[in-house]
Amino acid sequence: MTDLKSASTKFDSLTNGQCRPQTAALNFDVTGQIRLLDHYFPIVRMLSEGEIESFYQLVQHIAEHPNFDLQLIGPKRKNITDQMPSAVRHLVAGHLAEVFFFRQDILARFLHTARHFQIYTVPEAFQQDGGVAGGCYNPARECIQIVMSRLFEGFNGTAPGVCPFLHELGHMLDHFDAGCGSMGRCEGLYPGLRVSDGDVFTPAARNLFIKGKRLELNRYLARQSGDFSQPIPVGHPYVFQNDGEFLAGYLEMFFRNPHYFAAQNPDLYRAYCELFGYDARKAWTEDFPHYVNANRSFYLSGQTPSKTRLTIPNP
Ligand SMILES: [Zn+2]
Known part of the structure; x- marks a missing residue:
């Protein structure tokens, strides 16, 4: 053998x-x-x-x-x-x-x-x-x-x-609470996005994250109310359920479809670049298309997106 x-x-x-x-x-x-x-x-x-x-x-x-x-x-x-x-x-x-x-x-x-x-x-x-x-x-x-x-x-x-x-x-x-090093936080923020994270706090990333997330939420709410005049959100309704799913879903998309992500919402994309210290687009000549297509086809289908409990952190 x-x-x-x-x-x-x-x-x-x-x-x-x-x-x-x-x-x-x-x-x-x-x-x-x-x-x-x-x-x-x-x-x-x-x-x-x-x-x-x-x-x-x-x-x-x-x-x-x-x-x-x-x-x-x-x-x-x-x-x-x-x-x-x-x-x-x-x-x-x-x-x-x-x-x-x-x-x-x-x-x-x-x-x-x-x-x-x-x-x-x-x-x-x-x-x-x-x-x-x-x-x-x-x-x-x-x-x-x-x-x-x-x-x-x-x-x-x-x-x-x-x-x-x-x-x-x-x-x-x-x-993960980067400030005290333990688990148990859960505020819809990555480590590095809170002032209390101390040395690893990345203010530029936080500002862009708040701005970019607000834009995603507004686009999502527009779709919900039948307003089709705005661009569609990057993520699927699944990740708009709550702040935790948003973090999980957008993290994966940053590392898989960075070009689409950056084109749809430059501020939110830059938040990830600032936070992780690099631009994932440099690693991808072309996005992995699955999430892009699945998410796009949902919003273009005309279905009303489900309820969201997304919140926007205070600036
Ligand atoms: Zn999840």
Whole structure:
């Protein structure tokens, strides 16, 4: 049996054949050659060789960090973290590195205390342990819960696609209080957007976020009242349910369809650039089109968008 085949068999037996990682991830599992993971992190496409090296050093740093509490859970809540595939560990660590590569000050605060991520081998294991919907952030346990196959599902094409982990990370960041370093906040703001965040507070990002979010909300409300004269909001009605979904949905869109996002709402887009310290458009010649198309087709269908509980922070 080749090494690659045995890596694939390992995933099959761990997940009942339900998680089929791409060949690149399997190869990484076998060889440990980190550059095999380039496909998972669009940021690599805009970095210099030297920066790419620093990026992967950061990925390794997170993957081995004592406060990066990544657990693997099987059916009947059995903790089998000792069987965690290296590709899974580095994929999750890499998403954190990608979001915070240019804001390692925020990342350092985030990892100052244990941060919990629970990966499930199969959907039944996820449900047995209280997982909700297709993945979730569980505030009581302060952890992201997600089925392993969902980490890989958006990476079968030539460019990265859906990334439910980034969505759940948006929820987790909403709960993170960068000022005191603990979880338990939940005000619809990322770390770095509150005055109380101290050194990591980024005033320009906060101002733009408030301005840009207000514009999104006004456009959404216009659609609700049947006024079609304004441009459509960037996000789907799903993310207008409340402030938490807004943070989760727009975080994922910044990292997947930055061109459309920036064209529709330049202020809100710039808030993300200021906050994360880089312009994600440099990594994308063309957006991942799925969210753009799904969101556009909803608003153009003439359906009335559902109720929103979005709030706008005080300037
Ligand atoms: Zn959500």
